[in-house]
Amino acid sequence: MSKETPLWEVFIRPRNGLSHKHCGSLHAADEIMALNAARDTYTRRGEGLSIWVVPSKAIFASDPDQIEENFEPGVDKVYRHPTFYEIPEEVGHM
Amino acid sequence: MYSQGLIGADSATTETEEFLAKFQARIDREEKIEPNDAMPAGYRKTLVRQIGQHAHSEIVGMLPEGNWITRAPSLRRKAALLAKVQDEGGHGLYLYSAAETLGVTREQMTEELLSGKAKYSSIFNYPTPTWADIGTIGWLVDGAAIMNQIPLCRCSYGPYARAMIRVCKEESFHQRQGYEAVMKLCQGTEEQKQMAQDAFNRWWWPSLMMFGPHDADSSHSEQSMKWKIKRFSNDELRQKFIDATVPQAEYLGLTVPDPDLKWNPEKNNGKGGYDHGEIDWDEFWRVVKGHGQMNRDRIKARNKAWDEGAWVRDAALAHAEKRAARQQKQAAE
Numbered sequence: 001m002s003k004e005t006p007l008w009e010v011f012i013r014p015r016n017g018l019s020h021k022h023c024g025s026l027h028a029a030d031e032i033m034a035l036n037a038a039r040d041t042y043t044r045r046g047e048g049l050s051i052w053v054v055p056s057k058a059i060f061a062s063d064p065d066q067i068e069e070n071f072e073p074g075v076d077k078v079y080r081h082p083t084f085y086e087i088p089e090e091v092g093h094m
Numbered sequence: 095m096y097s098q099g100l101i102g103a104d105s106a107t108t109e110t111e112e113f114l115a116k117f118q119a120r121i122d123r124e125e126k127i128e129p130n131d132a133m134p135a136g137y138r139k140t141l142v143r144q145i146g147q148h149a150h151s152e153i154v155g156m157l158p159e160g161n162w163i164t165r166a167p168s169l170r171r172k173a174a175l176l177a178k179v180q181d182e183g184g185h186g187l188y189l190y191s192a193a194e195t196l197g198v199t200r201e202q203m204t205e206e207l208l209s210g211k212a213k214y215s216s217i218f219n220y221p222t223p224t225w226a227d228i229g230t231i232g233w234l235v236d237g238a239a240i241m242n243q244i245p246l247c248r249c250s251y252g253p254y255a256r257a258m259i260r261v262c263k264e265e266s267f268h269q270r271q272g273y274e275a276v277m278k279l280c281q282g283t284e285e286q287k288q289m290a291q292d293a294f295n296r297w298w299w300p301s302l303m304m305f306g307p308h309d310a311d312s313s314h315s316e317q318s319m320k321w322k323i324k325r326f327s328n329d330e331l332r333q334k335f336i337d338a339t340v341p342q343a344e345y346l347g348l349t350v351p352d353p354d355l356k357w358n359p360e361k362n363n364g365k366g367g368y369d370h371g372e373i374d375w376d377e378f379w380r381v382v383k384g385h386g387q388m389n390r391d392r393i394k395a396r397n398k399a400w401d402e403g404a405w406v407r408d409a410a411l412a413h414a415e416k417r418a419a420r421q422q423k424q425a426a427e
């Protein structure tokens with residue numbers, strides 16, 4: 001094989017008001033063909049209202065080996081959650 | 095298929111009656127408007143102004159509370175305050191991003207804040223002289239913000255509505271930590287209780303002003319309601335806030351600094367609610383126009399942070415350029 005066809009990540013907005021959600025990828029020569037292929041592949045059964053395609057090489061991901069150091073600090077900070085604070089029931093929802 | 099860039103796509107619209115009617119019909123069907131959709135220039139402008147002001151408010155709002163981080167009375171309070179102020183910075187970011195989907199740049203917005211041209215919520219132009227101010231801000235100011243922000247989760251503009259859902263999820267902790275801090279003061283010594291009452295006295299009226307002028311004097315309100323950017327009027331939201339907050343103050347044994355406040359069983363279609371005294375709108379406009387106690391200080395602090403951060407931004411860009419050049423060289427070898 002001589003030339004590679006670029007890879008695209010496909011994001012679909014499933015319903016009005018929701019954000020686009022990643023649903024897969026595909027190969028296409030340019031963004032117009034990528035959008036066409038995404039429509040034909042990923043929205044045949046009413047899956048969405050809008051498509052984004054992003055060149056896969058434009059996506060940078062966090063390192064899975066760093067899961068703990070990246071995300072653990074967000075778990076043990078209980079004081080970031082509303083339930084950490086004791087609010088008497090009498091004063092109503094807060 | 096036709097493709098569009100996400101930001102900066104040609105946004106010019108010819109606003110024929112037919113176009114405007116079609117747009118309004120979408121709004122009336124509760125459809126969300128998204129960045130690539132055609133929209134009237136006025137809708138775009140209103141949102142850029144409102145979301146920008148909201149973002150600035152989150153950022154400037156970090157200052158009065160940031161003032162107390164190093165002096166919080168315990169580790170528990172310090173951790174909570176630090177986390178809250180960090181959240182507010184995040185809220186600013188969510189909102190600036192939502193505004194950017196409308197074609198305004200971050201540089202433009204930053205420039206307008208630093209030059210003093212942009213507005214932000216006047217509440218942050220009041221000082222925080224005591225620790226009780228911090229609890230009171232969480233309770234009242236975040237409480238009022240929540241009242242305002244919950245209906246914004248259903249705003250007709252998709253990116254703003256989604257940003258607000260994220261923000262609202264985080265706000266509940268802000269109000270609760272504040273109320274808890276005030277409660278501790280109210281359960282403390284006579285002096286502590288006095289401190290809580292004093293802060294409450296100073297923040298009560300400015301909190302009511304956060305909802306904006308009375309409906310009759312609110313210039314943009316009607317169109318915003320029609321476009322479903324706003325869901326409730328200023329006075330409706332203010333009333334909800336008062337009705338929710340007065341019992342919270344009573345529980346703490348604090349006195350609402352309004353001699354005209356009284357329960358009216360007829361209010362809210364017979365459900366009852368509080369009548370309140372006259373709001374000092376002269377004070378409100380004075381602070382809006384830049385003559386509050388802290389207006390100059392706040393802008394000065396933002397400018398200082400911006401100026402002192404210049405070398406960091408420059409260094410980061412220089413580093414990125416160097417890295418890119420190195421990678422290019424490696425690829426060429």
Ligand SMILES: [Fe+2]
Binds near residue numbers: 182261
């Ligand atoms: Fe916030």
Ligand SMILES: [Fe+2]
Binds near residue numbers: 152185243261
């Ligand atoms: Fe807010």
Ligand SMILES: [Fe+2]
Binds near residue numbers: 236239
């Ligand atoms: Fe907050």
